[in-house]
Amino acid sequence: LNAWSFYQLQAFIRYKARRAGVPVVVVDAANTSRRCPRCGHTAKANRPIRDDFACRRCGLAGAADQVAAVNVRDRARMTWAVVNQPIVADTPRPAADTSDKPRIFRPE
Numbered sequence: 001l002n003a004w005s006f007y008q009l010q011a012f013i014r015y016k017a018r019r020a021g022v023p024v025v026v027v028d029a030a031n032t033s034r035r036c037p038r039c040g041h042t043a044k045a046n047r048p049i050r051d052d053f054a055c056r057r058c059g060l061a062g063a064a065d066q067v068a069a070v071n072v073r074d075r076a077r078m079t080w081a082v083v084n085q086p087i088v089a090d091t092p093r094p095a096a097d098t099s100d101k102p103r104i105f106r107p108e
Helices: 006-020 064-083
Strands: 052-054 061-063
Touching: 052 064, 061 064
Parallel strands: none
Antiparallel strands: 052 061
């Protein structure tokens, strides 16, 4: 696996997902292990050592890989939400002499 390029791995994942009918969302992984998923603070100092994460702002601590995975998941959810928003056409407005309020029938 180490000899494969990331592009080739991504191509294989897309191919297999398409065959299985599973959507694929690609997200930017930049700073995912430096960003706090709780408060959003991003800093190199949040990674005191390679395997650990400790937010300097809110104190959230844990394994750096788990924090990165949460951030990747959250980015994917945001991307998925934007991609799948319904396309809504402009709502037509009633003509000037009409009303969209219900008419009340009053016998004379």
